[in-house]
Amino acid sequence: VQLVESGGGSVQPGGSLTLSCTSSRSSSTTYCMGWFRQAPGKEREWVGTINDSGDISRELSLEGRFTISQDNVKETLYLQMTRLKPEDSGMYYCAAGPRRLTSCGGQPCSTCTRSSDDYTYWGQGTQVTVS
16 A cells, blocks of 8 residues: 655745645555645644545544545545644645444444554555645
């Protein structure tokens, strides 16, 4: 599985960017596609994920500004970012990995997690600078 991000750059506060992540993957091996970001000196943090059912989870603090989508034909994951703030600056990574077993209401289920440790494949990252 190879993941390649693109679309990063420098924008002024309030600006917009759309990141893309193209993947070469087998649908039988990966079920979760996610975006993470990491600012200098800080830990990598989860931005959001989309699973093989098309269900999207997003960091609540980014609701209304960040949108995750994917084009299955092009095998491309997108992160649309609007009203960018200086604190959104950092390296943005695309990641892919399998669902993890957990419990849902007492019943076994599988889900995409927020933990970077649960993602097997990573892109090289694309830099976003808001200033």
